[in-house]
Amino acid sequence: MIWEWVLPVGGALALAGVLYWQLVIAEGTYLGPRAVAWTYDLVASRYDAIKQFRPQDESWFVARPLLQSLAGVERPLVLDVATGTGRLPLALLRDHFGANGGRIVGLDLSRGMLRRARAKLRPYGEQVWLVWQDAGRLPFGDGAFDAVTCLESLEFMPQPLQVLAEMVRVLAPGGTLLVTNRVGREAWLLPGRAVARPAFEEALAAHPLRQIEVRRWQENYDLAMARKEGVPRRDRVQDPDLAGLMRCPVCQGELVRGAAALSCAACARGFPIREGVVQLAGHER
Numbered sequence: 001m002i003w004e005w006v007l008p009v010g011g012a013l014a015l016a017g018v019l020y021w022q023l024v025i026a027e028g029t030y031l032g033p034r035a036v037a038w039t040y041d042l043v044a045s046r047y048d049a050i051k052q053f054r055p056q057d058e059s060w061f062v063a064r065p066l067l068q069s070l071a072g073v074e075r076p077l078v079l080d081v082a083t084g085t086g087r088l089p090l091a092l093l094r095d096h097f098g099a100n101g102g103r104i105v106g107l108d109l110s111r112g113m114l115r116r117a118r119a120k121l122r123p124y125g126e127q128v129w130l131v132w133q134d135a136g137r138l139p140f141g142d143g144a145f146d147a148v149t150c151l152e153s154l155e156f157m158p159q160p161l162q163v164l165a166e167m168v169r170v171l172a173p174g175g176t177l178l179v180t181n182r183v184g185r186e187a188w189l190l191p192g193r194a195v196a197r198p199a200f201e202e203a204l205a206a207h208p209l210r211q212i213e214v215r216r217w218q219e220n221y222d223l224a225m226a227r228k229e230g231v232p233r234r235d236r237v238q239d240p241d242l243a244g245l246m247r248c249p250v251c252q253g254e255l256v257r258g259a260a261a262l263s264c265a266a267c268a269r270g271f272p273i274r275e276g277v278v279q280l281a282g283h284e285r
């Protein structure tokens, strides 16, 4: 008799637990990048209110160390992978990153998050470019950026180590990497995504990086800062263009900029710019 209600209730509770784990804690990561982007589309309008980032903390712990590492670099180029609602670009620009002619590219797979980022970053005009694309395939040439960042996001990607390798690839010699790894009490619920600190350090050390520093940051993250080996280049173009930095996500050809789209010089594919965001995602190789 008791089984008549124990089984259905137990089953419903188990299902609710699995859904909570998959959609709330793991934010869809085990269902694929599109599922993650969908969960972020849903929360985009509330993301900043939920997170309540404090500008002085953002400046102290993120923007200033990055700006210090970029001191002496003329017109630095920064790539923020999984930029979300523009947290890192905003922190840098509030701390006068733009004064030396620098530019930031923010890339994300959630259109909702990018829409929020665009609205917040509009006053900074062309100092920030936004790109809708999966971080698993960074559409940029080798060594294109003086700094590459990725905050609170690697654990939601199917192959975090591959994304780390991509970030190091697009980082210029002597450039700065700033990246987080999820730790804390829920990290064990993200197997294959979040790793323990020694494994994180080992993953960083497997790349041509030096001065690797990892420290605890906020409640749930380790924050790593490192420099790519090599000598920083001095041949910076006067006024870099987004198209010049990017590669076609399909054939790796060079892109040229038109009024409302980028197009590939090699395969002639077009990538529209809608509401200030370059639309790359969806073009499979």
Ligand SMILES: C[S@@+](CC[C@H](N)C(=O)[O-])C[C@H]1O[C@@H](n2cnc3c(N)ncnc32)[C@H](O)[C@@H]1O
Binding pocket: 033, 036, 037, 040, 081, 082, 083, 084, 085, 086, 087, 088, 107, 108, 109, 110, 113, 133, 134, 135, 136, 150, 151, 152, 153, 156, 157, 158
């Ligand atoms: C917790 S938010 C962090 C956003 C921002 N970095 C911050 O610190 O506020 C995670 C972000 O990662 C993005 N994301 C997750 N998987 C992605 C992928 N495969 N490619 C690009 N962005 C991704 C989500 O859309 C979301 O904006």
